[in-house]
Amino acid sequence: MRPALRLSMLGAAAALFIAACTGGASPAPSVEPSVAPSIEPSSEPSAAADICTSPPRADGKTLTFASYGGAYQKAQRQGWLEPYAALTGITFQESEDSSNATIKSQVETGAVEWDVVDVGNDFGLDANAALLEPLDYTKIHKDEILEGFAGTYRVADITYGVVLAYNTEKTAGAVPAGWADYFDTTTFPGKRGIYDYSAGGIFEIALLADGVAPRDLYPLDLDRAIAKLDTIKSDLVFWGSGAESQDLIGKGEVTMSLMWNGRAYSAKHIDNKPVEIQWNQQIVTADYFVVPKGTPNKDLAMDFIAWATCAENNAAPSDYIPYGPTNKNAEPAADKVPDLSVSNADENSAYFDDAWVVENATLLEDTYQAWKTE
């Protein structure tokens, strides 16, 4: 989901500069965007009640939606953007290169072009307050969102699992039971794929494998995690993008891999490779909607976010990709349920403590790089 290897420093600087030069070229109309004329002026509470089934009309308005492209964004388009456009008359412009760095450069140069952005779980907390609009919880049904997945500046739009995927040909039919088997290269010979990111789960799975209970993960015991990781360091293959992980596990270049469940699903069902998921000890996490600070379409953005996180609408993308809802009352199609992270969650499932991770991002990254490049 997260294209990890993208901008060079120079590219970022150039983007900054270009953004500065094109500032004000945003296609947003300058009329007051608060109340759509064709709707009778309704009071705030009832608007919130209605927003799930009849969101306010926004004929002639444009909203720019940025996500991670590919099958993922296609699912969001089919599940959310197209139905919402049909209901409200709004037009969506799409960008397929969501990146925290781009949000920062747009906001800092005052040239905000993105209205609703799908970001990863390492973004949107208080640390990024200067870059984001607080969400309008008079519209969004916060009480229906899974515990811990709705914050001041972000609300989860889809859930997914950081899972243990394995190539059944390479394991000769044996089934790894959890992360301990990921670290057991005697019983399960072969290489191990891992996301090349300090906050992508590498420390967490090492501790889970070492016997730490999911609820006791944080604060992370980095020394213990590093000691565990050292036991298989020469067997690790670091991947930088979801596509790469899908390729590694499908080809059998690695026997097991930490993966996003959608990529493991694609390896099996799209590429037709002998790949299975071990849901035990998955890390349940999410992508989030955020609204960059200073967008002229803030209210339209809030309407859309409120609508897309409603029980009625939140599970729609799950029809097209095995990523799950964040609204507790949303009901994905029955045949999709077995492939979703939330429906496989149990007492062994872990959750990232995003606040702790972000607070300690520099420590995590420095520890990780020092260990990895040593």
Add this chain to the structure above:
Amino acid sequence: MLLLRPFTPRSGRRPGGGLSVNRWALLALPAIAYLMIFFLAPLIVVSLRSVTEFPKPTQDALSNYARFFAAETNLRVLANTFWVAAISTIACLAIGYPYAYLMNIVRPRIAGLLLIAVLVPFWSSLLVRTYAWQVILRDTGIINSFLLDTRTIAEPIPLIRTTLGVILGMSQILLPFMVLPIYTVMRRIDPEYTKAAANLGAPPFAAFRRVFLPLSMPGVLAGALLVFVLALGFYITPALLGGPKDTMISQFIANAVQRGNLDWGIGSAMAVVLMGLTMAILFVASRFVRLQDVFGSLDEEG
């Protein structure tokens, strides 16, 4: 690199006097304006950012640099960056010099084909070629599959995720930058010189070593400098073909810019350090070669 001496025509080389040179120089104005806006200005922004943006408020303008140099990891990766760039340069030279020499001695039509052969991969995306190297080098790739299937080996030989993999990928991408300057300089060497050496009794190798090789050295230096400087900035290739120990500084810069707490301050500081070291190398090189010959040699075909 162009900024070191953007246009110092040293008019002695060109007949016609200073006035006409100045008039022609006007043609460069759009290019100069372009460089100022899209190259110099971002560089200034990056440099300023490195001393003004910090993850936590501080009075120390150089704290990003202090943080950078305090971490042993950064210095190790920086040293590795220069090491990999140097090896890539040597690899390019080892392949590029004989190749350019061959281009220089064959008939023009064959030389044209050889030129196309070196340029064709150059026209496809760097990313695509790096993925192609993955397909060739990995444990389940072409080479290892063949060797395993023929039972030449029992275990895959480590080709990918090694320094060798990085060097292979980088030198293939950088080869044209070595071949072209060397070939251009070789073309300018009057064949009569080596013939004269032979007439005076020099055996072929001595004629090459004492006459042709010294005359081709400007091309070698130009190519080596170009390849080395370009190699310093690589990061996709080492990320996809190298192992953890082959990390280069540009990967760290990208991480700082994109990830975690968006620490653009230290990312900018790293970029400035890399730029400073690159300029220092160009400065030292300028004591031995005229840089305008290096960077101008591509379009001065004689």
